[in-house]
Ligand code: B12
Ligand code: SF4
């Protein structure tokens with residue numbers, strides 16, 4: 001029967017950067033945090049967050065036989081300034097996590113290999129991202145790091161740049177001690193947010209978050225956030241990038257996550273011309289493909305409106321005639337904004 005040392009050694013061989021072991025339970029405060037988040041509607045249109053909330057709040061409701069959760073982290077720490085692309089307004093900025101191959105596929109493959117190693121002696125299930133599992137609270141329980149004020153898991157060794165995945169197993173393994181919070185008096189992430197998406201430390205109102213607005217939000221992006229989005233066309237890294245714990249992180253080792261040059265500062269006029277086929281071709285194997293051409297080009301139109309580049313006016317006008325009404329509305333907004341640009345601005349907190 002493999003013990004913790006053998007499992008950790010195999011995980012390292014497979015390329016994981018962090019591992020820890022926990023019981024399949026959240027603390028009452030963590031479960032309550034989920035309920036408060038949902039009650040405040042901070043999940044916006046992500047209705048799937050609420051539909052299986054009981055399973056999210058209690059891993060044993062998801063799989064009653066689970067005895068141990070093995071939490072795993074894979075570093076995607078960049079080797080260049082993650083925010084450098086924000087200054088180039090004629091190009092789009094794709095979040096660091098989406099500039100390489102889709103992490104879901106990479107982590108699931110590694111989790112399955114590790115699970116096979118355990119499956120000789122116990123039942124196993126693997127999860128990454130999409131299951132009703134509270135991955136950050138569980139990773140904190142397993143000692144990988146703590147949930148910082150930006151709500152993501154921060155690791156002393158890897159900063160804010162860990163992807164998370166889990167193996168649930170019937171194997172009884174000694175839990176590791178939970179990680180302690182090392183945010184202290186720092187509030188750099190809260191101050192860095194362009195859209196004031198943190199109503200309080202350790203709480204995120206997803207409806208204000210650029211990551212939510214550009215990836216998860218269907219329909220038109222509310223006008224109040226458009227200027228602050230700048231050229232972020234898929235996701236946002238600002239709160240992660242300013243975390244002082246990143247200075248201890250070495251660049252991620254996983255080659256498949258290394259940035260595809262075509263996805264680093266792609267020209268907005270090129271992206272605006274994508275149809276369904278060319279969108280799928282450009283984003284093959286990338287997480288970006290999940291949002292589809294129309295939502296992506298909607299984001300590109302917002303970035304064009306924020307570019308202050310008169311050379312993009314004809315492109316904006318062309319988008320205003322797009323057959324998709326959400327793209328067309330964003331294109332018209334962009335054309336109008338280029339005609340009388342207001343300075344890009346941060347959004348003030350609502351309270
Ligand atoms: C939904 C989701 C989102 C949403 C909402 C994010 C959020 N903070 O909830 C959106 C689309 C905005 C998002 C964005 C991003 N995401 Co995301 N996302 C998820 C997902 C699927 C679920 C997270 C979740 O359970 N949220 C619900 C809230 C309640 O849980 P929580 O954040 O842990 O909240 C705790 C506390 O903050 C507190 N709390 C929260 N709200 C409230 C409200 C009140 C009133 C109170 C009292 C307490 C409280 O209670 C909770 C329990 O302790 C996970 C994968 C998974 N299955 O876990 C990935 C995940 C969290 N995402 C991830 C990543 C990488 C990102 C982005 C960095 C991507 C990007 N660059 O654009 C951004 C980061 C934005 C940010 N600052 O959080 C990684 C994070 C890895 C890590 N090191 O932490 C995950 C784990 C995916 C993965 N497998 O690696 N994401
Ligand atoms: S990802 Fe961007 S918009 Fe979302 S909370 Fe962090 S800094 Fe704010």
Ligand code: SF4
Pocket residue numbers: 148149150154182183184186187188189190242243244245
């Ligand atoms: S930036 Fe500061 S407050 Fe935010 S998570 Fe990092 S250490 Fe914590």
